Amino acid sequence: MPMRTKDDTKQDALFEATVKLVNEIGFAASSVSKIAKEAGISPATIYIYYKNKEDLLVSTYVEIKKNIGRAIQEDFDDTQPVRNILKHVWFRMFEYISQHPDYFQYTEQFANSPYQALVDKKEIEKFFDPVIHVLNRGIEQKIIKNVDFHILTAFVFYPILAISNARVCLDFELTDQSIETSFTMAWDAIRL
Amino acid sequence: MPMRTKDDTKQDALFEATVKLVNEIGFAASSVSKIAKEAGISPATIYIYYKNKEDLLVSTYVEIKKNIGRAIQEDFDDTQPVRNILKHVWFRMFEYISQHPDYFQYTEQFANSPYQALVDKKEIEKFFDPVIHVLNRGIEQKIIKNVDFHILTAFVFYPILAISNARVCLDFELTDQSIETSFTMAWDAIRL
Amino acid sequence: MPMRTKDDTKQDALFEATVKLVNEIGFAASSVSKIAKEAGISPATIYIYYKNKEDLLVSTYVEIKKNIGRAIQEDFDDTQPVRNILKHVWFRMFEYISQHPDYFQYTEQFANSPYQALVDKKEIEKFFDPVIHVLNRGIEQKIIKNVDFHILTAFVFYPILAISNARVCLDFELTDQSIETSFTMAWDAIRL
Amino acid sequence: MPMRTKDDTKQDALFEATVKLVNEIGFAASSVSKIAKEAGISPATIYIYYKNKEDLLVSTYVEIKKNIGRAIQEDFDDTQPVRNILKHVWFRMFEYISQHPDYFQYTEQFANSPYQALVDKKEIEKFFDPVIHVLNRGIEQKIIKNVDFHILTAFVFYPILAISNARVCLDFELTDQSIETSFTMAWDAIRL
């Protein structure tokens, strides 16, 4: 949590530099000084905006998660049927990852690092509350299988990550048709 | 030309120490000397068994993947219907992850680290050939949706990881019933 | 943009420590940490002033060579006859080596180490240009034998090193008379 | 001083490997294991033939010096006039260095390393006794300047090293004529 002060451009540069470097050379190799150099500032300056390296990395993660949460809730229409809403959210998420593969990749690396333990899970879940709400509604309406929330997301959203990962890492190409099919598969998995 | 012989227990200890430490403190923090200390040997000794740190980590990963591949092919019966085989494999994998959460978690961390790029993907895929074969058979028999292999696995196997991850990281409990349901969901996702 | 300024005394101490240690324990044994300890600074600090160990050693060499070049050109009088100039230079060099046996010994060790290959030979030769000029003048005036510059210096200056080396290493004593004779020998070697 | 045992070929290989490696990568970088690998034997085997690394390097040096001493005394004819003998020796030495630039370069590196202090100077000088004898005869016969032996060799033999070094390191070419002249210069330097 940065203590917002004068120079927002520095903080933005820092955010971008962190994501870029972690994607390029990995978590372990992304040192404070390298990030600082990438952002065009002094290593010491980082400690004005963030408590320490951990804080920088965690804050960057939370920031991206917030962005994703915001993105999938754009044009969110609670009056629609459950399937429509989920499809909307699903495509929004897919789109976000496609447009920001670097942000997405950062979260993937982060989520499998020990830093993950330092994140306030409640704060993250907050960003995704509306989606949880819709899933619960689907269960109540006997449209969706009555299983734990974790299992549902494992079939709805986790595959997006897997597919995106394959796309990013293995240069695997996706047609519009197969994206459409993918959502159908997600829906088939959870619907009653 | 006689000589002192290589000590198999040392290499085993090294394997276990690597997995344990990476799980406990993460990839980045797992230094060669810490791994050596955990294994009860000198850091220098590691370089007798492995070319360098990278080789140690990659070899450990490949070893686990090989184990998983072996595990899911136990009692593999190609004469069975596609669904039965997949269910068998699915449960085998679930069981393996449940019994070796540390091995599994290591692969998860590894797969999202920059080391991942160093693995010979073909070698890994080899271990999972029979499964790929069954999926293809399902497609030919018009039992399974005709989409890319990456997408199919994203819905069949990736959710296992997500669910297991939740179990490991969030102490989320699973009933036999919900495991059963989970496979049904995987199958519903991919079946025609 | 204020900052802490670089400490000139540190770099001087580093220079002296490098020379001293290389003379005492040799090139191979002079590790970065030993040099740092001798200079009274942290090993890490060296990397603020020099790119790496190689840079430290090469820079130290070039610095000494520059000093020698400067020393032998003091009171250099181009209007004098060739022999007088050479005698002046010869004695200046002899004096420098006598007064700075450690600097001189450093260059001797360096010149026979693999680091030698990393030095910009042109840059070094620049420091000795006037001397080369005088030798050429002597050749033109038919006072000095018309042979390659390398051979001339091999007889004029290289013996100084040999004699000085003997003095430093073997505690061999030199009288003023024998120094005088030594120059005569150098001159006899090259004069026509 | 190796304790000559069964396998002389191993010791020869060791000698050649040591010289080769020191020339290629320098003194500091020439580790025992690298030398062993170059010689095609185990590092441990070196300790059968030599007390330690130092012993290996020093013995190799002494061996080469002995060879040089032997070489310059070939066809040595004590009945000849002083100048003829010196010329003979001078050319023999020049020839040896030309034919064994690697051996020569090893001695140059060694003589400027701290190992040099470990050599029994008397033992080396022994190999060159006849030459010293001739120089003394020249002084007695008032043919050669009456100065210390170190100064005489500094002008007779040291320039050979300087010229050879230039040849080896700087690809500087020598004609037969200039070799002839070089000896004349050496002689001019020391003759009365």
Add this chain to the structure above:
DNA sequence: GATGAATGAGTGTTCATTCAT
């Protein structure tokens, strides 16, 4: 005699962080 395994001590270098300016 000869080996590869094994290691404590050390290598050059980078780290996250602090501090005087």
Add this chain to the structure above:
DNA sequence: CATGAATGAACACTCATTCAT
């Protein structure tokens, strides 16, 4: 607010040497 200088601690790795076989 922002900096480059400074560092103790750690890094991955190699060293010379010993030892059981």
